[in-house]
Amino acid sequence: MTSVKDESTTAIVTRGSRRGEAAPAPRRPFKKYFRETGWRHIVGVVIGVFAIFPLLYVFSASLNPGGTLLTANALFSNFDFSSYASLFGSSRHPYGAWFMNTLLIGLITAFFTVILGALAAYSFSRMRFTGRRFSLTALLVVQMFPQMLAMVAIFLLMVRIGDIFPAIGLNSQIGLIMVYLGGALGANTYLMYGFFNTVPASIDEAAKIDGAGHARIFFTIILRLVAPILAVVGLLSFIGTCSEFVLASVILIDPDKQTLAVGLYKFVADEFSKNWSVFAAGAVLAAILPVALFLALQKYIVGGLTAGSVK
Template sequence: MSSVSRTTTTALGVQRDGGMTFKQRRQLRNLVRYAILTVLIVFALFPVLWIVSASFNPLQSMASQSLIPNVSDPALLFKNYTDLLGNPDRYPFFRWLLNSTLVASVTAIGIVMITAPAAYAFSRFNFKGRRNLLLFMLLVQVFPNLLAMVSIFLMLQQLGVYIPFIGFNTPGGLILVYIGGAMGTNIWLMKGFFDSIPRELDEAALVDGATILQTYIRIILPAARPILIVIGVLSFVGIFNEFVLARVLLRDKESWTLMVGLYVNFVSSNFANQWGLFAAGAVIGMLPTLIVYLVLQDQIASGTTAGAVKG
């Protein structure tokens, strides 16, 4: 491609004759670009730096914080972290972390295990009512289940009387609601990917005498492994960070997830004085998501744009 046609592919890059040379214009444009992007980066990163800095401020209160932690004794640098992690009675932080990890892992695994066969059937079988079922799944997702939080709360209270492990205030109940709520979207997402796996693959296996189940397990699942992992990981992160339903459905300190614990314990009361503790918890709590997003940013970008371009 020539340099002219490359610049014309950009929306702002349509050329017009001005007083400047091509090179000067490009330099000016780059200057403007870098200036704006730098301002934006400050906007984007400042809160993050601020909370990281707060987590290393040994005095815990917001009043004493400066952007560069003022620490004479390096041993005090991690005081918030040791205070937060060393008081399991006051702040059962590990418990919350464990709850979040447990709920998010089981949900992610459950979503993949339950949606994959459904998506496979939608992708490969041609049966009566298939289209209407797919449309129905799409329609249902118009109403996210947090809108029904009142009735979900009541339902789990009622169910919990008879089946304690999926009742109100249990991780089981929360997982049930999460898996159910994500079903429609994930089936669509996964079906789209299964559609892109060549049918010749499974037809060849069937001709060789494999059953449909064998084809699914030995051919389709291995071929779909990348998307299964992405959907699993994104579900994990999404559930790990979920706040609304977890707050509605978990009552006791011991059963809170990390997000609920951080909010109720440090924000609801005495916020400014527990700032350092919250910051330490926040830094730990944001790590899994941050890592996943930065590692998977290309997949996430292409995933979101795929939806955009199709829509």
């Protein structure tokens, strides 16, 4: 009798496997599910709400024409796009010029930050020269001091340079870009240096046998292999430049040359004419481009940030 039951069970399993039907997996008890996986879902939901709520609050405030944040406590109680229209209709606050200035300065700074950081990282990774270890340590130590300590020195330096070369001195966007590039090394070089070390040196040796020099190896081979870290550094540099306020407010004086971070502050700087609704609308529009770039380069971020820490 037992053999008959075994044969029937085997036949049923065989027919099910022939039809391509997999046996359903046994359900886990709720306690085991919560201990292994469920608590992660709860943490993810809490973090998601914590991150999304400020964005919804700012967007709701931009749709409230009251001009104060106290009237924006009720989310999406009003839907008025007059604040967005006010951004581009004021000659005193040229939001369009601020947006284009931020875009231009951010892209140029990000491009040259990537080039300078990649050149420095390639030199430290592939070449052996006197003072190499000291230079790496010096780059790390310099980053320990906040940028505010050099504010007075940078201002005086830009004033002196403006007396000789006005195009790159005070109240010059090119001068601001050069100041940003002066602090572009350091953390970026260390980040790229770890990633460059993951690229096998045998690739360089094979290229040298074929007669390629360091410049050709760098621009035609290495840059293609380290594309993830280049995208990460460029994205971080662009976001940092767009949100930078202190240096831009000191160096750029004319309203038409200022960036979004400096220009938006004017909407809430005056004590008796604060307009938080317009400020929130400008902040929402200013966040579109960094968010779009972040989403476009998202696939490079994890690989670019973690690959250099494995070596």
